[in-house]
Amino acid sequence: MSHHKIELKEVCYTYPDGHQALENISFLLGHGEAVGIVGANGAGKSTLLSILTGILFPQKGTVRVGDIPVNKKTLAEVRRSIGLVFQEPDDQLFMTSVYDDVAFGPRNYRLDEAEVNSRVMQALEEVGITHLKDRPPYKLSGGEKRLAAIAAVISMKPDILIMDEPTASLDPKARRKVMNILKGFSHTKIITSHDLDMIMDMCVRTIVLKNGKIVADGNTLDILSNEKFMDECGLEIPLALQNCPICKANK
Amino acid sequence: MSDIMRSMFNVKHLDELSRQKNLINDMHPLAKLIITLVYICTLASFDRYEISGLLPFVLYPMIVIMVCDIPFGNLIKRVLIVEPFIIVAGILNPIFDKNIIEIGGFAFSSGWLTFVSLILKSTLMVTAGFLLIATTGIDDIARALSLMRIPSIFVLLFLLTYRYIFVLMDEAGRLLKAYALRAPDQKGVKIKVWGSMVGQLLIRTYNRAQTIYQSMILKGYNGKYSITIGRGFKLLDAAYFVAWVSFIVVARAINIPLLIAALI
Numbered sequence: 029m030s031h032h033k034i035e036l037k038e039v040c041y042t043y044p045d046g047h048q049a050l051e052n053i054s055f056l057l058g059h060g061e062a063v064g065i066v067g068a069n070g071a072g073k074s075t076l077l078s079i080l081t082g083i084l085f086p087q088k089g090t091v092r093v094g095d096i097p098v099n100k101k102t103l104a105e106v107r108r109s110i111g112l113v114f115q116e117p118d119d120q121l122f123m124t125s126v127y128d129d130v131a132f133g134p135r136n137y138r139l140d141e142a143e144v145n146s147r148v149m150q151a152l153e154e155v156g157i158t159h160l161k162d163r164p165p166y167k168l169s170g171g172e173k174r175l176a177a178i179a180a181v182i183s184m185k186p187d188i189l190i191m192d193e194p195t196a197s198l199d200p201k202a203r204r205k206v207m208n209i210l211k212g213f214s215h216t217k218i219i220t221s222h223d224l225d226m227i228m229d230m231c232v233r234t235i236v237l238k239n240g241k242i243v244a245d246g247n248t249l250d251i252l253s254n255e256k257f258m259d260e261c262g263l264e265i266p267l268a269l270q271n272c273p274i275c276k277a278n279k
Numbered sequence: 280m281s282d283i284m285r286s287m288f289n290v291k292h293l294d295e296l297s298r299q300k301n302l303i304n305d306m307h308p309l310a311k312l313i314i315t316l317v318y319i320c321t322l323a324s325f326d327r328y329e330i331s332g333l334l335p336f337v338l339y340p341m342i343v344i345m346v347c348d349i350p351f352g353n354l355i356k357r358v359l360i361v362e363p364f365i366i367v368a369g370i371l372n373p374i375f376d377k378n379i380i381e382i383g384g385f386a387f388s389s390g391w392l393t394f395v396s397l398i399l400k401s402t403l404m405v406t407a408g409f410l411l412i413a414t415t416g417i418d419d420i421a422r423a424l425s426l427m428r429i430p431s432i433f434v435l436l437f438l439l440t441y442r443y444i445f446v447l448m449d450e451a452g453r454l455l456k457a458y459a460l461r462a463p464d465q466k467g468v469k470i471k472v473w474g475s476m477v478g479q480l481l482i483r484t485y486n487r488a489q490t491i492y493q494s495m496i497l498k499g500y501n502g503k504y505s506i507t508i509g510r511g512f513k514l515l516d517a518a519y520f521v522a523w524v525s526f527i528v529v530a531r532a533i534n535i536p537l538l539i540a541a542l543i
Contacts, residue, residue, distance in 0.1 A: 083493055112497055120494040122442055124418060136499035184498060
């Protein structure tokens with residue numbers, strides 16, 4: 029039994045106000061895969077992430093994490109294997125120090141303090157912010173908050189890591205640092221982003237959402253380099269594949 | 280607009296003061312919590328006309344402020360925010376209390392006595408509350424409450440309410456900033472906009488609180504507050520506790536200023 033796979037079958041979700049956010053979503057993610065989920069604003073990416081973590085339940089279709097179906101009874105078990113990093117780090121850092129935020133998850137698992145401490149220090153070292161452990165989160169810069177939020181999730185040692193726009197609002201160096209850290213993780217990764225260059229760099233497989241439906245699911249380079257298709261989906265090809273702005277040479 | 284942001288930084292700053300190393304901060308949180316509760320209850324037990332007997336109680340906040348190096352201006356500003364509520368509670372006393380008393384040749388309603396007594400008592404109580412946060416920190420206070428066998432649901436309500444205040448102030452700050460940037464010549468918010476702004480504030484704060492709650496439950500939070508047993512109760516903590524409680528009891532039993540006046 030693999031804890032690291034995710035399977036969605038014909039999932040449909042409509043918000044209470046009648047807006048259908050997801051229609052007939054089906055895909056299977058295997059152990060260790062890094063998948064990018066892209067789409068225009070309003071395509072359904074955030075809804076999909078909420079469905080995967082059991083924050084929302086689909087009206088139709090099934091979600092399985094590992095071999096466990098996601099329903100109200102299995103939520104605790106499912107959430108042990110999934111770590112979700114929100115787009116907005118402020119929504120995930122709510123304790124009085126970075127250490128306490130990173131320790132929050134392990135403490136909820138009733139681990140003893142020695143084990144909690146070892147997990148926290150390990151997580152902080154992996155993202156490189158050990159020196160910030162006693163800082164209150166509101167005194168961190170945007171990039172530091174992002175790293176703290178990631179540490180707070182990986183301290184729970186999830187099998188699957190889901191990230192909602194991990195590089196949003198980061199300066200180029202902070203962005204590069206986050207990307208390098210994420211590349212070093214061996215978890216199954218699901219990343220939603222508008223940063224197509226990052227998706228191209230980090231994900232071998234990409235799923236494209238358009239109006240709540242999956243319109244492409246395959247090799248990242250093949251999909252993202254198809255200019256016509258990307259345009260139809262309300263996107264553009266990654267900047268790295270576009271014409272050079274200095275010498276105007278076609279790539 | 281920037282005042283809310285500044286005061287938010289300040290409010291959080293109060294909790295941070297508890298991280299400084301000094302004699303009182305290092306005391307066991309349970310000792311400090313119970314002393315504060317005894318202090319507040321003793322103040323409340325005074326007769327409503329009592330003023331001189333309250334004066335020795337100023338000693339406790341003064342000593343804590345000096346030992347813990349708490350920025351006095353910071354604290355006063357916070358206490359002053361609460362003062363209007365206290366004044367409103369007592370402002371009708373001089374009118375409703377029909378007794379007339381004479382002090383130093385002047386006759387006035389004894390309602391003024393109850394008013395001054397109320398202000399003094401309430402200000403001291405509020406100051407003691409702030410000092411508790413400044414010397415103990417919210418998490419330690421919650422731990423102390425659990426040690427006192429207060430049901431974990433109340434401790435959680437206390438913690439979450441405290442956190443919610445910052446979320447609320449953060450959203451309020453953003454709303455006011457957005458308003459000020461589009462109403463450059465105005466000071467403050469127009470009355471006819473208040474209704475929709477307050478409504479927006481509550482909805483946005485609620486949404487943010489929901490998202491924060493989701494991130495908590497995704498990390499396995501299940502509503503149970505577990506105490507990580509901190510350090511044990513030491514002799515110094517017991518001495519500190521006994522010293523202050525004794526002082527409070529003595530100051531309640533004997534009117535110290537009157538005693539001193541009689542001796543002089």
